[in-house]
Amino acid sequence: MGNFSEKSLFSAEGEAVRLALREERKRRGLTQAAVASGCGWPQSVIAKIEQGERRLDLVEFLWLARALDAKPEVLFGAIMRRVRKCPA
Structure with a gap:
């Protein structure tokens, strides 16, 4: 687990979140644009x-x-399954 001064975006846990979200999007055969549209956000x-x-x-x-x-x-x-694999 990171310390308070560590930026969560650059942590192993942050990477686990990004990978899990991207994997789920791809598993469902969705583009970034389709997901963004469902949220009312731009694809970016x-x-x-x-x-x-x-x-x-x-x-x-x-x-x-x-x-x-x-x-x-x-x-x-x-x-959480990905986060549990992160180094302590």
Whole structure:
């Protein structure tokens, strides 16, 4: 787990979140543009999230899960499985 001064965007946990979200999008055969449209965002927002240039807050995560047609708790479970593999 990172320390308070570490930027979460650049942490192993941040990478785990990005990978899980991108993997879920691709698994469902969706483009960044399709997911962004489902959230009411420009495509560039999804690109920035997946590239680690932008974080999500909890409400945005819920919107993103809805746009992916995924249950938030299942999507979060996929994220947590990746986070558990992160070095301490």
